[in-house]
Amino acid sequence: MDTLPPSAPSPSAEAGCHAGRETMQAAARAAGKTEAMDRLMADYPRGPHDQPQSMCPAFGSLRVGLRMRRVATILSGSACCVYGLTFTSHFYGAKRSVGYVPFNSETLVTGKLFEDIREAVIATAKPEDYDAVVVTNLCVPTASGVPLDLLPRQINGVRIIGIDVPGFGVPTHAEAKDVLTGAMLRYARQEAEQGPVARPRSLVEGRAVTLIGELFPADPVAIGQLLAPMGLAAGAQAPCREWRDLYAALDGVAVAALHPFYTASVREFVAAGRPVVGSGPVGVEGTAAWMEAIGRAAEVPEAMRDAARQAVLPAIRAQLEKNAIAARITVSGYEGSELLVARLLIEAGAEVPYVGTACPRTEWSAADAEWLNAHGCHVQFRASLEQDIAAMKEAKPDLALGTTPLVQKAKEMGWPALYFTNMVSARPLFGIMGAGSMAGIVAAQTRGRERFARMVGFFEGVGSADRAGYGFRDKPEDPPGFRERMRKLRAARAKAEEAVGS
């Protein structure tokens, strides 16, 4: 089967992140992926920052699949991309095999790659081992139009899910999580519409609220405490850990889009007739507004909603007062929870002049952005690293929360900084537990400011630019005359080249 129409510009087997977004998009459209590209462009709109500045976006969807029981994962892409993705997934403890269908220019152009993928899927889809097989087209196969939608929908009862996750169409790895979660929810919704489905293992009795986002493990428990007085429970989480949990997620009485970038997933919940609520229960004001919105969406009577709020808000207020934060903090990241973290910090007393998130503006973070603006905080959606660094330099914070390169920059300048993913996302955010979680770490880090300044002074000029590296016993010095000799050599070489050209 031919996957490339004769007119399609053929991306080389080596093309990828560096081939240029426009070129790759044009190739994908010419190769029959117009609908898929339009969908990605609509779901994950561009912004001031529209190219991935973090790891390969496909890591997001790869990780979602690898964290599911009885789900096999197959990648189709350039060997270097697959090497990087599998390396990262094992670095993060995947402990699962990642299937790979290699290709070369010939198999790509002749369509043999699609046949190879089909064979791999058939060999993998064993019902005794798997509920589903996920096949992911990375950049080059997407640009070449490898038609995963032509794979069988199921083989011996094993569902086959084919997704395109190109770096030139999905700006962040956060949104790539949504690509796979949305595709799975869509499949599961269609199954449920056709008849009875398997009972979810983690089915919560009673009226449950589905939670969207990869949450810190204590957060669903904290949310459950908020919901219980309204006769509700914290239900399934999407992304799910098992196929049948998708049915539980679709069955929630309401859906909390705690992470606001799951556009394709929300579409499936809406198609299933579920009301979706944005923001999250952070601090006093955030928790009050969220509980009211969830209560209304789940048709909880007003008196019960009021009583539920009164049951928890004083305890949250007391926690915030006990763990007050007196510091100026800038926040940036790509997790999608940056706005909620900033809200919590402000409610705890911090000054937060800037929040940057790599995620786009969506309906589900609109209330948070408005609240933050009203509290003197600039919110930058699709923030670039350059914008985050410029904002940090201008704000001169007591503590910068951010991505690895931002933290590195802050430390170079002698400012305390914390890596958002490891240090902030790894602690509770919601409800009573969340209210006291940040104070300790902020206090410990900001106390270190003076020590950082001393270290910067002590190491001034060492380990930077061409003096970087290990093995020096003393402060590195240029060998005498070295630069001058090199300058003369370069000048002589340039002159010789000029002579050849004349």
Ligand code: SF4
């Ligand atoms: S799949 Fe990822 S690493 Fe490979 S070219 Fe695309 S964005 Fe880059």
